Amino acid sequence: MEERPIVLFIGGHDPSGGAGIQADIETAQALGCRATSLITCLTTQDSTNVRALHIQPVEDLLGQLDCLLSDMRPQAIKIGLLGSAEVIPPLAERLATLAVSLVLDPVLAAGGGQRLADERLVAAIRRHLLPLTTLLTPNRAEARRLAMTAEPDTAARELLGLGAGAVLLTGADEARGDQVINRLFQEAGEQDFNWPLLPHTYHGSGCTLAAACACGLARGGDLAPVVEQAQAWTWQTLAHAEHPGDGQWLPRRLPETEK
Numbered sequence: 001m002e003e004r005p006i007v008l009f010i011g012g013h014d015p016s017g018g019a020g021i022q023a024d025i026e027t028a029q030a031l032g033c034r035a036t037s038l039i040t041c042l043t044t045q046d047s048t049n050v051r052a053l054h055i056q057p058v059e060d061l062l063g064q065l066d067c068l069l070s071d072m073r074p075q076a077i078k079i080g081l082l083g084s085a086e087v088i089p090p091l092a093e094r095l096a097t098l099a100v101s102l103v104l105d106p107v108l109a110a111g112g113g114q115r116l117a118d119e120r121l122v123a124a125i126r127r128h129l130l131p132l133t134t135l136l137t138p139n140r141a142e143a144r145r146l147a148m149t150a151e152p153d154t155a156a157r158e159l160l161g162l163g164a165g166a167v168l169l170t171g172a173d174e175a176r177g178d179q180v181i182n183r184l185f186q187e188a189g190e191q192d193f194n195w196p197l198l199p200h201t202y203h204g205s206g207c208t209l210a211a212a213c214a215c216g217l218a219r220g221g222d223l224a225p226v227v228e229q230a231q232a233w234t235w236q237t238l239a240h241a242e243h244p245g246d247g248q249w250l251p252r253r254l255p256e257t258e259k
Contacts, residue, residue: 005218011080019204027211048247050110076218105210131163203248
């Protein structure tokens with residue numbers, strides 16, 4: 001039996017299951033990859049907002065990574081919520097030795113508005129992680145904050161200049177009319193993807209999209225087709241989303257089991 005590609009997911013745990021590591025694992029399972037994971041922090045959150053972060057000690061996280069890498073190597077990496085600036089330099093140093101595709105979803109704020117990254121963390125991402133990044137997947141607000149530039153397209157281009165291999169600028173957070181426009185920026189040019197605007201707000205859509213991109217790259221796909229296929233799959237998870245709580249809708253990443 002053919003071995004499934006391994007994707008290393010680095011991010012926080014969301015007790016609601018909408019976002020974070022659970023979203024990553026479900027995405028990997030749905031798309032034929034094996035998930036390995038590092039939990040950067042636990043969170044106190046639900047489908048409405050994040051109320052607190054409980055950050056894992058840096059030495060513990062790095063010890064878990066070293067143990068994992070001594071046994072198995074990923075074909076791609078996806079990074080989400082980091083929670084702490086201190087972990088970024090030693091984490092980046094280790095990841096640089098792997099020479100595999102890295103998808104960075106810069107989780108800087110929760111859907112309910114709670115900030116999840118201070119300026120030291122943003123600066124560490126810019127300095128240490130962007131040069132390792134194959135694909136950066138910010139929404140417009142995240143791109144502005146990372147690039148310290150008000151205009152989102154200009155911000156995306158500046159992030160390319162800081163070392164990101166490509167930037168997928170997502171538009172659902174500031175969609176106008178009945179369409180969501182996501183734009184892929186590469187040195188060779190730009191490409192727009194238009195998707196029908198869905199009727200709800202969603203918790204975990206960014207995690208799901210970035211994880212799907214990482215799975216596609218782990219399977220050996222070229223960047224632009226991988227990005228398009230990941231968006232189409234993510235749109236379907238949102239079109240069939242569930243509303244188990246009082247807040248945002250949660251993507252349905254796994255098919256219903258037969259009864």
